[in-house]
Amino acid sequence: MRNLFAFLAGGLFGAGLLVSGMTDTTKVQGWLDVFGDWDPTLAFVLGGAILPMMLAWNMTTRRARPALGGAFPAKPAPRLGHNLVIGSVLFGAGWGLVGLCPGPAVASLAWGGIGGLVFLLAMAAGMLVAPGVRTRIDRLAAI
């Protein structure tokens, strides 16, 4: 049951990414291109995505647990470490350079061609080495 609903959620997420234009790298770069020919579409995507989630978070306060059991994820402590900032800057720079973030990179696998596949493999390699990078950064930060 958990796997079925995970599949459905992933499918709906992917369909939404496709329909919204998030898998079109020129649209994503157009949204980030504030100083060029700015395309506001992604503001509508983010706004549209946040609305149902505001309702959902509100519902978690009135329910004891998720429908399939377990517990709702606790809100993380509002702690802002160097990794949050360094990681987000690195992610944003890569996102702007090619126009793909992790969700759309996976969702467009079927029609992304060789470029999409290479991006996905490079991203996976980055995720594989990330724990080691984190250790090194933490060691530097402790000096």
Added chain:
Amino acid sequence: MIEADWIWGFAGGLMIGGAAALYLLVNGRIMGASGILGGLIDRSGWSGGAERAAFLAGLVLVPAVLALIFWPGLSTNITSNMAAIVAAGLMVGIGTRLANGCTSGHGVCGISRLSLRGIVATVFYLLAGGISVVLFKHLLGVI
């Protein structure tokens, strides 16, 4: 004037947020693409591995079928510059794992519960994305 792309963007955004709401209320999980994929790659999430794999299967298969039926010949319009693709993939992979989230986790799930970490991460990756497009598109001309 409202453009058709904005309506598609908003509709797709609602689907993305709906998927995140489904994953939260039914499975009790945060729908973050980089966390779901990254946890499988660096083995930190192998305990819930089947659920993650099912999510990713839906994320690949459903948009693939939709694209085949409704948008044959669809393209992500990704750059042909392979060096840029590899560099961007590595940055996105390492960055999202260092920051513990990407557009879906920090942007959609985090902002909607007013998480300070989500808001700060989103500010930094949007700023870095904007600067990246200015640098690589307008100044260096590599994309």
